[in-house]
Amino acid sequence: SSELTQAPSVSVSPGQTASITCSGDNLGIKYISWYYQKSGQSPVVVIYHDKKRPSGIPDRFSGSNSGNTATLTISGTQALDEGDYYCQAWDSSTVVFGGGTKLTVL
Amino acid sequence: QVTLKESGPVVVNSRETLTLTCSVSGFSLSDGRMGVSWIRQAPGKALEWLAHIFSNDETSFRTSLQNRLTLSKDTSKSQVVLTMTNMSPVDTATYYCARRLLDTDSFDIWGQGTTVNVSS
Numbered sequence: 001s002s003e004l005t006q007a008p009s010v011s012v013s014p015g016q017t018a019s020i021t022c023s024g025d026n027l028g029i030k031y032i033s034w035y036y037q038k039s040g041q042s043p044v045v046v047i048y049h050d051k052k053r054p055s056g057i058p059d060r061f062s063g064s065n066s067g068n069t070a071t072l073t074i075s076g077t078q079a080l081d082e083g084d085y086y087c088q089a090w091d092s093s094t095v096v097f098g099g100g101t102k103l104t105v106l
Numbered sequence: 107q108v109t110l111k112e113s114g115p116v117v118v119n120s121r122e123t124l125t126l127t128c129s130v131s132g133f134s135l136s137d138g139r140m141g142v143s144w145i146r147q148a149p150g151k152a153l154e155w156l157a158h159i160f161s162n163d164e165t166s167f168r169t170s171l172q173n174r175l176t177l178s179k180d181t182s183k184s185q186v187v188l189t190m191t192n193m194s195p196v197d198t199a200t201y202y203c204a205r206r207l208l209d210t211d212s213f214d215i216w217g218q219g220t221t222v223n224v225s226s
Contacts, residue, residue: 031211033210033211033212033213035153035213037153042202042216042217042218042219043153043202043204043213043216044216045210045212045213045214048210048211048212048214049210049211049212052210054210054212054214086152086153088153088212088213090211093158093160093164093166094155094158094166094167094168094169095143095145095155095158096155097145097152097153097154097155098152099152100152100153
C-alpha cells in the first residue's frame, strides 16, 4: 500500500501563509482530502478532491495536488487554525492517512 | 442531521476480542453514495485507518490488521459493527467511525470517538 509523508510540524505567524505538504508516489493522480483536528476533537474535512472546500470552510483554506506532492495552504492564518492536519487518499479500496502535521501559530 | 456515534467497552483485557458499534442516523447504510470506515488514533499519534464497508456490503481492511478484523452492517438497525481479535496494549486508542461520501471521496462526518484501553 502507498504511504503519505508529512512534515511533523509547521510554524507560522498570525496573518501569514502556512503551507502543509503531503508527498507520495504519483500522488497527483489521486484525489487528496485534508482534515483538521483540534486537540481532543474529531477530525473535520477542510479540503476534498484536492482543492474543493466543503460548505462552512473559510476560503483562506485552499489545496493543490500535482506530481508527488499535495499542498494545503492557509492564507491569513489565524490562531484558531492551530492544530493537526492530515492528508488522506484512497489507494484502490483502502485508505491511507499521512502522519499529520502540527501547525503552530505564533 | 447526519450523525455517527461509536459505542463499546472502555476497557478490554489483552487477548480478548473488541466489539465496537457505530450507530448512524440521518442517512441509510444502503445508500450507494455512502460507506463507513473505522479509524483509530493512539494517544499522541496519527490517524490510522482500519476498515471500510461499502453500501454493497463489500469490505476492505488495513493489510497489517486484516487477520484480526471483521466488519459488518445491519441496515435495518443503522449500525456498523467492527470486531478486532487478540487485543493488546498497543491497540489502546480512540476509535472513530466516519462516513465516506462517494461524491467527495472524503470522510465528511465523523463520530465523537470512543476510547478503548487494553489492559495487560
